[in-house]
Amino acid sequence: MAKREESKAPDLFDGYEGNLEEERRILDQAGLLFGRDHLVHAFLLEGGRDRVQSVARALVLRILADFGGVERKRILSGSAADLLFEGEEKVSIDRVRQLTALMYQKPIQGGYKVIVIDRADTMQGPAQNALLKSLEEPPGHVVWILGASQRSKLLLTVQSRLRMVALGKDQVPVDDPLALDLLGDLLAGKVEGVFLSKALLENWQEDYSGLLEAWIYYLNGVMAYQSGDREVDLPLSCRADFFDLAQNTTLDRASRALLSVEKTRQGLEKNWNPKLALEDLCLTLAGKQGVSI
Secondary structure (H helix, E strand, O other): OOOOOOOOOHHHHOOOOOOHHHHHHHHHHOOOOOOHHHOOOEEEEEOOHHHHHHHHHHHHHHHHHHHOOOOHHHHHOOOOOOEEEEOOOOOOHHHHHHHHHHOOOOOOOOOOEEEEEOOHHHOOHHHHHHHHHHHHOOOOOEEEEEEEOOHHHOOHHHHOOOEEEEOOOOOOOOOOHHHHHHHHHHHOOOOOHHHHHHHHHHHOOOOHHHHHHHHHHHHHHHHHHHOOOOOOOOOHHHHHHHHHHHHOOOHHHHHHHHHHHHHHHHHHHOOOOHHHHHHHHHHHHOOOOOOOO
């Protein structure tokens, strides 16, 4: 069987001539205009394919050119040796294994090797599991960028290894001070069981999805803030409490909380008992698993 020839990302940069000002604007809007000291080893970009690709292009240029020292024209021409791109509609387990093997090779032209999987949410379970170990213990010079239209199709264990970036279309700022206040109390471990039950059952009644969407919005904002974006779009009524939360919640803590909220949202879609699911989620966020309420 013939060995597959490595793509130098023609599908990612084909027809793109580069615009530094526009790239900075794109990264800023996505909460990704950070310095080298905030660079993490893996990103998940969730949104429409065009939006994902535009952010991925800007992020690749930021990492390889600004941080790694590779010439921009080399990247834009598709001849960057340290950029591996997978743009197939279905990503096979063999391809994942191939990319995993390649990541251990040292960078040739700069300080980093970037691996982009354009449609990561098309990977089946075995392929995702093959990728998992690579995400757990990557070499220091490797950065993974995964794109997805629906991150819910990715295993939670995979999501937990990624810096998640929501690229929704013209996302409207969430104005729910009570949801933000409860989230802040939970992450600080301050909420008592009686208040917790009352808040869940009375303030949101049956609109549990609204509560979870608010938490997802605020946690994504915290992650953006902790990654260097200080211009999170928020209603005036929420700004003070949000920045207090963002300043006192680490990126890792916010990421783990976001995964817990996502897991609960998926469970409710599968007809989990709402009251039990929300109570369990709140105890998890507060670090009080196993405490009866």
